Amino acid sequence: MQKFTFLVCLLFLTLCCTNDDSSEGYAPTPASISIPGVFLQLLPAPEIPANNPLTEEGIALGRQLFFEKKLSANNTLACAGCHKPNEGFSDQRRYSIGIDGIAGFRNSMPIVNFAWNTKNKFNWDGSANSLEQQALEPVINEIEMHNTWPNVVETLQTDANYPIAFGEAFGTTTISKERVAKALAQFIRTLVSGDSKFDKYVLGEATLTPLEAEGLAVFLDEDRGDCFHCHGSPTNPLWTDNDFHNNGLDEDFLDLGLGDITGDPAQFGLFKSPSLRNLAFTAPYMHDGRFATLDEVINHYSEGLVFSQTIDPLMKTVAQGGVQLTVEEKAALKAFMLSLSDPTLATNPAYQNPN
């Protein structure tokens, strides 16, 4: 009797839910991310929020919006203006320039493989808790696109094509900032980089040079590079821990990073570990782009660390100024890190400007 009651109730519950969810009667075409072999082998499935599933129409709209200059107040700047496909979806300028000619104060963060950001903290300072939230901010940032959301929505709504595209993506031609953000987030989740030489090596399809192999050894050696705790390893092909650290750049902080968002003094000067993928295309480096070359980055960790109150305990050699690599070890480390670059990212037709 009890089992019967249970089943009847479940049936009613299912009907209730179904009625609520299908009220609009339109369903876009489900889509999925193209997952590289090395990710399939080593990583969990990407995290897609239930309230913004990937659809072919949503991704196509997001791609269109990503390259759309009308998101900015004077129609001159798109997301892709600071996250360029041929620059690792970053910007090779130290600071990106907004529509009023004003430079920002951080280097543009690469935005690939974000579907595997299991900690759901985005931006150098962790200021966004989801990709959907992250997509909202640059439009109204006074240094960047310097627009307003009502203005963006009105612009897109009066466009000949966008209402149709939103209708296809979301079942309604009514445009909102939330739907713009959802579409952008869908497209960004499809930006996947997993076809570097090192990926091929992991899959048994390529061989590392002796220099690259020695660089990997330096990278993984706790007594030498000790890079793996923050920047992944052959079993973490994201090449980031998606966490926040003070990596010994400054004794005093001009930019508080994560601490500026949380207000916690223990988090002053902490910034998100960027992925080491695509370093060949994403110079300059660090949150403020202070290092123009990979050599400068390696020299920092080798001899340039400085102590501060929030220094990460993983900067174990800060008292000695760094890990003290030899010239040969530095060259090897650089060669290995460059093997993590994926040239197909820039040429993938699905990531190009459709407009």
Place this chain on the structure above:
Amino acid sequence: MKKIALFLMAVTFIACNKNDDGQTPLNTLVDIRFQHSFDEQLVDNTTFNAIQYNNAFGSELSLTKLRYLITNVTFTNQDGIATKVRDYQLVDVTQNTGMFISGTSLPPGTYTLKMRFGFAEPENNSGIYPDLNAASWSVPDMLGGGYHYMQLEGRFIDAGNETSIYAYHTISAVQNPGPDNIREDTSIEIDLGTINIENTTTTIKVNMNISEWFKNPNVWNLNTLNGMLMGNYAAQILMQENGQNVFSLESVRSVQ
């Protein structure tokens, strides 16, 4: 419509909770909670970062990160029938995640509860746990491979009265780090003894006394052992010895 749904959910829940006689529940829900202390002081991520603890050596220290791996969480009844409720769980005190093993359904009775700190040797293979890979929990193959057991990090006041840092990482001890390393299983069995589970929801609290890592039997001097410990075989053995009494059964509570 929502009211109907809520009513039916309640009826469904009640229907699930009783056996066919409508009287005594067959199983009871058991939750395991991991809590942490530094001797008598309770620790959570809100108490991190302040240098406020004293270890057995006499060093003042703080915690900035604590995460560790619990594996093979198993209840065994008096007939010797084992119920494994978790293969592994990453307890991340820093992020306040993995602190519970919830929703275990067991018949009331008397059980022994055992778990393990870290993966035992047969399970500690590189790259086979995708969620742990993404959590950057792996150990490089040149350091023996597999996965970390624990990452405990913080700051301390060193012998020169300066603030310094430590990274107390435990892994499978390894001799001869490099391509020809020899790994030794230094995971730790945690025997929490006998537990009586009544016919009401039961919460079992397991405590990690962090102080023990620095105390018993080896008084830990952070001035000399504060980093680069993964490839330090002798240090890993000392850690394993100190880990024997880190975990204890804090309480078993039944909720009516």
